[in-house]
Amino acid sequence: MRPLDATMSEDNGSGEDEAGGVQSVDTTVRLLSALVDVGTPLSLKAVAERAEMQPPKAHRYLVSLCRSGLAERDAITGGYRLGPLAVRMGLAAIRHLNVVREAGPTLASLRDELGFTAGLAVWGAAGPTFVRFEETNDALIISGRPGSVMPILTSSTGRVFGAYLARSLTGAFIERELAGAPHPGATPTGATQRMSMQDVEALFEDVRQHRMARVQGDLNPGLHGLSAPLFDHAGAIVGVITVMGSAGLIDTRREGRNASVLAARAEEVSRRMGWGP
Incomplete structure (x- = not known):
């Protein structure tokens, strides 16, 4: 797996918030959540709206998510959807459910x-x-x-x-x-x-x-x-x-x-x- 690139930590310097979390991770989760339960690829604007962030910021994160395999772009529409790594993670979680x-x-x-x-x-x-x-x-x-x-x-x-x-x-x-x-x-x-x-x-x-x-x-x-x-x-x-x-x-x-x-x-x-x- 290729690590998420440095664009993930551009927000607020260290990327850590007052509660001890990492804002870049929180933002990543918001973007991935925006792609869950979507049957067709979403445009950048639609993803940004669902994640409640500005399109330029959403685009920077999506670039890294696509590189890691957590998201991917549709070759025909150019829209975004969950990538193969996200699918593998989901299936692994399902296998562990009882x-x-x-x-x-x-x-x-x-x-x-x-x-x-x-x-x-x-x-x-x-x-x-x-x-x-x-x-x-x-x-x-x-x-x-x-x-x-x-x-x-x-x-x-x-x-x-x-x-x-x-x-x-x-x-x-x-x-x-x-x-x-x-x-x-x-x-x-x-x-x-x-x-x-x-x-x-x-x-x-x-x-x-x-x-x-x-x-x-x-x-x-x-x-x-x-x-x-x-x-x-x-x-x-x-x-x-x-x-x-x-x-x-x-x-x-x-x-x-x-x-x-x-x-x-x-x-x-x-x-x-x-x-x-």
């Missing part, structure tokens, strides 16, 4: 903030599978352990996966549940046997519309839950965060505080995974 690691601290925060058990599930070979819990002392939740597999249609966790995953992955599970196949740990309610595929599609559409699923005793009477999806850089679902509690204690209204806090925390995790709405 939804369990990124979401882990959020579960404990949710439990402490809301006072209810919080769990993280991923899609496994057997379907929606919890991989981590942060529990309260609620006796109804003591059966929840890492490795627990949830149904798709009668758990809020499963409904989120059903709403966002391809039917090629979920179809067989949905068909079995509609046929009334028993699910381990579930109290039979017969609810799924009364559902049609049209009902299933409407259920999933509702989840997508609100980016959240809720159940009130659908899986186990007396146990209510709220679930929100976690997305990666490509917008694909990589996990689901669920908060759960006893009926009469947990508020599962979508306009309630629990739903609002859960949605905000799930979005924070998704952003750390590279997702942008």
Whole structure:
């Protein structure tokens, strides 16, 4: 990699600000940020406007960024876009992302903030599978352990996966549940046997519309839950965060505080995974 040239340090002599940072680096980040999420190359004027700096200054930095490979100019339009080194850096960051690691601290925060058990599930070979819990002392939740597999249609966790995953992955599970196949740990309610595929599609559409699923005793009477999806850089679902509690204690209204806090925390995790709405 060729180092950024001396034009990066022209501002304010040493380039250091009062807070102990390096202004040239801050400026570089502003310019690179201006090129992120842009589908077509940007003109110098457009880059400068997005970075909130004068075009001559932006041009000096862009020259060095192009030399380093962090940016490049389109041969036809002359516009600027992220360069091959920036792309490699982005891919390297993605490879190091792990939804369990990124979401882990959020579960404990949710439990402490809301006072209810919080769990993280991923899609496994057997379907929606919890991989981590942060529990309260609620006796109804003591059966929840890492490795627990949830149904798709009668758990809020499963409904989120059903709403966002391809039917090629979920179809067989949905068909079995509609046929009334028993699910381990579930109290039979017969609810799924009364559902049609049209009902299933409407259920999933509702989840997508609100980016959240809720159940009130659908899986186990007396146990209510709220679930929100976690997305990666490509917008694909990589996990689901669920908060759960006893009926009469947990508020599962979508306009309630629990739903609002859960949605905000799930979005924070998704952003750390590279997702942008």
